[in-house]
Amino acid sequence: MSDRDRDGAAAEAIAHPNIALAKYWGKRSFGHNLPAVPSLSVTLEGMATRTRVVLDAAATSDTFLLAGTVAPDAAKVRVVGLLHRVRQRAGSSLFARVESANDFPTSSGLASSASAFAALATAATAVYGVDASDAERSSLARKTSVSAARSVLGGFVELRAGIEGDVELAAVQLAPPEAWEVAIVVAATTRAAKETASTEGMAHTVATSPYHAAWVDYAPRVFEQAKAALAARDIEKMGDAVEASAFAMHADAIAARPTVVYWNPGTMAAIAEVRALRKGGLGVWATMDAGPHVKVLTRAADADRVRDAMRAVPGVVDAFIARPGAGSRILSDAASSSR
Numbered sequence: 352m353s354d355r356d357r358d359g360a361a362a363e364a365i366a367h368p369n370i371a372l373a374k375y376w377g378k379r380s381f382g383h384n385l386p387a388v389p390s391l392s393v394t395l396e397g398m399a400t401r402t403r404v405v406l407d408a409a410a411t412s413d414t415f416l417l418a419g420t421v422a423p424d425a426a427k428v429r430v431v432g433l434l435h436r437v438r439q440r441a442g443s444s445l446f447a448r449v450e451s452a453n454d455f456p457t458s459s460g461l462a463s464s465a466s467a468f469a470a471l472a473t474a475a476t477a478v479y480g481v482d483a484s485d486a487e488r489s490s491l492a493r494k495t496s497v498s499a500a501r502s503v504l505g506g507f508v509e510l511r512a513g514i515e516g517d518v519e520l521a522a523v524q525l526a527p528p529e530a531w532e533v534a535i536v537v538a539a540t541t542r543a544a545k546e547t548a549s550t551e552g553m554a555h556t557v558a559t560s561p562y563h564a565a566w567v568d569y570a571p572r573v574f575e576q577a578k579a580a581l582a583a584r585d586i587e588k589m590g591d592a593v594e595a596s597a598f599a600m601h602a603d604a605i606a607a608r609p610t611v612v613y614w615n616p617g618t619m620a621a622i623a624e625v626r627a628l629r630k631g632g633l634g635v636w637a638t639m640d641a642g643p644h645v646k647v648l649t650r651a652a653d654a655d656r657v658r659d660a661m662r663a664v665p666g667v668v669d670a671f672i673a674r675p676g677a678g679s680r681i682l683s684d685a686a687s688s689s690r
C-alpha cells in the first residue's frame with residue numbers, strides 16, 4: 352500500500368485494562384523494555400480505552416488528543432514512539448492524528464497505559480495496513496508499556512520474563528475469558544491521578560531497593576503457583592499467589608530510597624475488609640498495582656456481595672465488578688476513509 356492510498360484512512364480500536372494476578376515489577380538492564388520477571392494477568396471487560404487513528408498527508412507531525420484535549424508531552428512521546436515503529440514496519444512517512452478516551456480514571460493505577468497502548472497498537476497497525484498477528488501487536492505494545500502486551504489478549508494471559516537477545520517478546524493467552532467464573536471487584540480509593548507513574552516507580556525501585564534482588568528471585572515462583580492455580584481452576588491457590596505477589600512487589604517498592612508508597616488510608620481499610628471477609632468464610636484476595644486502589648479476586652457468584660461490602664468501607668469512593676474480557680480489537684476499519 353502506498354502513502355497516497357493511506358491518506359485519510361482511519362481505524363478505531365478498543366482495549367481493556369488487565370490486572371496482574373502475578374505481577375511484573377522491574378525491567379531487564381539490556382534494553383528493549385523487557386520485563387525482569389514473568390507475569391500472569393486477567394483482561395477485564397467493563398472498563399475500556401477507545402482509540403482512533405487517522406492518517407493525514409498534510410500533517411507535519413503526529414497529534415495526540417486524550418479525552419478531547421492535547422495530551423501532556425510525556426504521554427505524547429510514548430504514542431509517537433509506537434507510531435514510529437509501525438511506520439517503519441509499513442514503510443510509510445505519513446503522520447497520524449490519535450484520539451483516545453478512557454471510560455475510567457486515567458493514570459490512577461487502574462492500568463490505563465495497558466489498555467491505551469494495546470488499543471493504539473491495534474488501531475495503528477490496522478490504519479497503516481500492517482497485517483499484524485496477535486503476537487506482533489502484543490510485542491509492539493510491550494515495547495512501549497510492558498503490561499500493554501497482556502491487554503492485546505483476552506482472558507488469562509502470560510508474559511514471560513525477557514532474556515538477553517530478546518527484541519520481540521509477546522504475551523500469550525493461557526485461557527479464554529469464559530474459562531473460569533471469577534470476578535475482580537475494583538475498590539477505588541481516590542479519584543485523583545497517582546503521584547508516581549509505574550515506569551518511574553519501578554526504575555527507582557530497581558536502582559535503590561535493597562529487596563529488589565529478592566523480588567526478582569521470588570516472583571517467578573509465585574508466577575508458577577498462579578499458573579498452576581489457573582490450570583487447576585483452584586481459586587484458593589490463586590488467591591494465595593495473588594496476595595503473595597502483590598505484597599512482595601509493594602514491599603520491594605516501599606523499601607526504595609526514598610520510599611515508593613502507592614497506598615492511602617483507604618487502601619489499608621480495604622485490605623483490612625478483605626481479610627475480615629475472608630475470616631468470615633468468603634473467598635476474597637486483595638491485589639494493588641502502582642496506585643492506591645484495591646482489586647479483589649473472588650468467585651463470580653460472590654461478586655455482588657463483595658462489591659457491596661467494599662462500597663461500605665470508609666475511604667472507598669466507588670466499587671464495581673469487572674469480569675474477564677476480550678483482547679484488543681478493531682471497532683471500525685481502516686478501509687473507511689475519513690474524508
Ligand code: DP6
Pocket residue numbers: 370371373374375376390464465495496497498499549550551639640641
Ligand atoms: C504494578 O506496564 O505500567 O501494574 O512497562 O514501564 O509501562 P511500563 O510499566 P507498566 O507497569 C505495570 C506494573 C504493575 C504490575 C503489572 O501490571 O504486572
